[in-house]
Each structure stands twice: as C-alpha cells, then as structure tokens.
Amino acid sequence: MDAIRILGGVPLTGEIVIGGAKNAALPLMAATLLTDQPLTLINMPELVDISTMSNLLRQHGARIDQSALAPGAGEAGATGRSMTLTSERITSVTAPYDLVRRMRASVLVLGPLLARMHEAKVSLPGGCAIGTRPVDLHLKALEALGAKIDVKGGYIHATAPGGLKGAKVVFPKVTVGGTENLLMAAALAAGDTVLENAAREPEIGNLADCLNAMGAEISGIGSGTLKIRGVKTLHGARVAVIPDRIETGTYAIAGAITRGRVTLKGTSFDLLDSVFSAMRQAGASVEQVEDGVVVSAEDGLNGIDVMTEPFPGFPTDMQAQWMALMATANGASMITETIFENRFMHVPELTRFGADVNVHGASAIIRGRKQLSGAPVMATDLRASSSLILAGLAAEGETLVNRIYHLDRGYERLEEKLGACGARIERIVGG
Numbered sequence: 001m002d003a004i005r006i007l008g009g010v011p012l013t014g015e016i017v018i019g020g021a022k023n024a025a026l027p028l029m030a031a032t033l034l035t036d037q038p039l040t041l042i043n044m045p046e047l048v049d050i051s052t053m054s055n056l057l058r059q060h061g062a063r064i065d066q067s068a069l070a071p072g073a074g075e076a077g078a079t080g081r082s083m084t085l086t087s088e089r090i091t092s093v094t095a096p097y098d099l100v101r102r103m104r105a106s107v108l109v110l111g112p113l114l115a116r117m118h119e120a121k122v123s124l125p126g127g128c129a130i131g132t133r134p135v136d137l138h139l140k141a142l143e144a145l146g147a148k149i150d151v152k153g154g155y156i157h158a159t160a161p162g163g164l165k166g167a168k169v170v171f172p173k174v175t176v177g178g179t180e181n182l183l184m185a186a187a188l189a190a191g192d193t194v195l196e197n198a199a200r201e202p203e204i205g206n207l208a209d210c211l212n213a214m215g216a217e218i219s220g221i222g223s224g225t226l227k228i229r230g231v232k233t234l235h236g237a238r239v240a241v242i243p244d245r246i247e248t249g250t251y252a253i254a255g256a257i258t259r260g261r262v263t264l265k266g267t268s269f270d271l272l273d274s275v276f277s278a279m280r281q282a283g284a285s286v287e288q289v290e291d292g293v294v295v296s297a298e299d300g301l302n303g304i305d306v307m308t309e310p311f312p313g314f315p316t317d318m319q320a321q322w323m324a325l326m327a328t329a330n331g332a333s334m335i336t337e338t339i340f341e342n343r344f345m346h347v348p349e350l351t352r353f354g355a356d357v358n359v360h361g362a363s364a365i366i367r368g369r370k371q372l373s374g375a376p377v378m379a380t381d382l383r384a385s386s387s388l389i390l391a392g393l394a395a396e397g398e399t400l401v402n403r404i405y406h407l408d409r410g411y412e413r414l415e416e417k418l419g420a421c422g423a424r425i426e427r428i429v430g431g
C-alpha cells in the first residue's frame, strides 16, 4: 500500500491550481442517466471516485469519452479534462453492491434511474468511518413523489410504474445527497415539486444549473427552497464543474500551517467564505485576487472556535484540516461537529504529532503547541488523511502517512501540487 513521506517545517510559497470539485462532478455525472443525449462536463478532476462513478454508469449503459482539455481552452475556470457521457439506452437499473460499497455517492443514480426508467435497484451504501450515514431521507422524499420502496437483501428496490409525480417535500434535516437525488428525480416527474429545507451547497447550484441547461425548469437555486416544474424529456448540455472548495481550503491551510504564502488559482473566496473568514479571525491574511485567493500567515495564528454546519456554515469536510491548523495556533480553541457523529477519527493520529486535543462528545478542545513533531501515522478517511498531511507539513522532522488510498479518492496530484510550493513530500509506492 502506498505511503507519503514528508520532511516538515518548510514554509510553503508558490501557486497551486485548484481542480474541479469531486462532490460537484459526481452528481453531474449521474445526471447523464436522465437523457439519451450527450452530456459534456468540463474541468473534471482526475480522481479514484470519478473512475468509480464512471464504472458504475458504464454498467447502467452509459458510454464515457474522456479527453484532455488544452490549457486556456477558453472556458471559465477550465483546467482539467473534459468528459462526455452518453446514456442512449439504459441497459441495467441495478447498482450492484460491489460498486456502491466503494463510494456512498453511488446512491445518486437512484433518483435519475427511477425518473427515467420508473425502476431502480441500488445497493444500500451502508456505514462508513465517519458515521452510520443512512439514506432514509432520500427514500422518504422519493416516496412523497409516488415511488414504492422496498428494502430487501441489502438493496433498495424503487418502482414508480406510472412515473413520478411532483409533490412538496420538507427535508427534516439538510441533506446534500438527498437534495441532489430529488432534484434529478423531480426534473422528469409530472407536475411541480417543491423541496423545502434543501441543501444550499454550491455543488447543488452546479447540478441545478446543469439540469436547467439540459431543459429542466428549476428555480430558487442557491436558496433553501427549490421549485421544480417537471418536464417530459431532457437533452444534452455542456457544463463546467465548479472549483473544489475543499481542495481550496486544504491548500489554504497548507499555506497557513507552514506560516508560508500560497496563491490558489482558479478558485474564489465566496466558495469558502466561512473557512476564509475563520482564518482571518485567527490572524491569517486572505485576499481575493484576479482568478484566485492569496493566503499567508507569516505572523502566526491564534486559536478560535468553529462549529460545522450545512452551507454557508463551516463545512464538516474542512473540520479535520482545521484541527491540524488549530493544533499549531496560540492558545486554546474548540471545534464542534454537528453533521456527523463520529468524525474525530483523526484525533488519536494528530496526538501522535504532539497535538493536544481532548474530545468531549461532539466537541474537541485543542490547545495549540509551538511545534509539532513528525511521526508515523495512519489515514482513516479522506479528509482525516489530509489533516495528517497538513500536520506533517508543519511538524519538525519526518512524517510517514500510511494507507493514503483515501487521499487519492479526493485530491489529484497532491504531492506534485505541494512539492511545487517547496514541500519536501514524496509518495512511497507499495510502502
């Protein structure tokens, strides 16, 4: 299994180009199942999760063509590859266990398959390292649109013989994946659907804009109430994936935790206002410049408290990285996790660097240390892995992060991007 070795303590300086957002790209890819015409996505990141979704969609009948996009090809923010997905014919409505268990976002095929084929059989995603993560809210909402749902043998079997019918859905809790599944389902349902307490994450806006470009009629984008007027068919479109705000935040913290100065290209302050504002409050400098954001913390940082919340609040996907930063700040700080019940798996690993962290229920108290020291550590989930990389960049001496396959699910060319800013970091293949 690959590992990453870091010799820490170097202030990072330089530029990092931010890729397309994984969490936007995955639902956009699933939207191919809604139409028999080609959907072209530009600014696609190259990640293991994208390959997993491609494999899943292929076995539903999608044809996927990928091509590299020449730099500066003219489309807003486009730096990555482009991908054209065509689902002329759906050959299977089953999403098998073997593919779904690799990635929870596979459940995003449920809404589109049900809408177009009036039937879907999707393996239950099950739990994961950060909590139980049920999909009950997706299922209840689809039932409100007239689906009949049976959960048997580890599979969700959803049918809607006469097609889905628009309805009012009030989500009792904000769910990103649930909102995405329902947007796709309601786009082809008969009549009007209203989604109340919908997620407002920028990735939802990206999906809603894409569906509208495909002929859907969605309004209220960016708000907690989405209105969808169902249409009979959708057509092809060409859409850009928004920049990855979690990659943006992770590299912003890489600059700050090493007390360096990094320019993040192809991203924007607005995508991550909560994190950038917290960084400013802690004493970092964060400036929006043309086509990017410049982050520096040459004068050190003070501890401040944050609480994870749905967008526009502080993202749970930045919580582990923020903890690494606070472990090096002056004074104490508190992090409260309100989205997932078991998302402090990184704490025992961070303490191996000498970090002083105490967990009390859903909160962690961190007492900043002047200097962390390098250590061998083990990655537990995607964002926890990046917090260990960040701690390693700040720590004195050598850090070895083991089990880094999680990182490859969500960060493209991580060693290369950090190395270009002066980090002493290398991948040890099969380490």
Ligand code: UD1
Pocket (backbone or CB within 6 Å): 022, 023, 024, 026, 104, 105, 131, 132, 133, 134, 135, 136, 137, 138, 139, 173, 174, 175, 176, 177, 178, 316, 317, 339, 340, 341
């Ligand atoms: C998405 C993101 C993930 C991020 C999370 C929260 C993708 C591919 N993944 O995950 O990176 O951490 O949003 O910002 O975009 N819940 C239920 N029942 C449901 C659905 C959710 O109880 O049917 C709970 C979850 O267990 C969790 C909370 O609601 O406690 C939020 O989950 P949700 O927003 O659905 O997360 P995902 O879409 O899975």
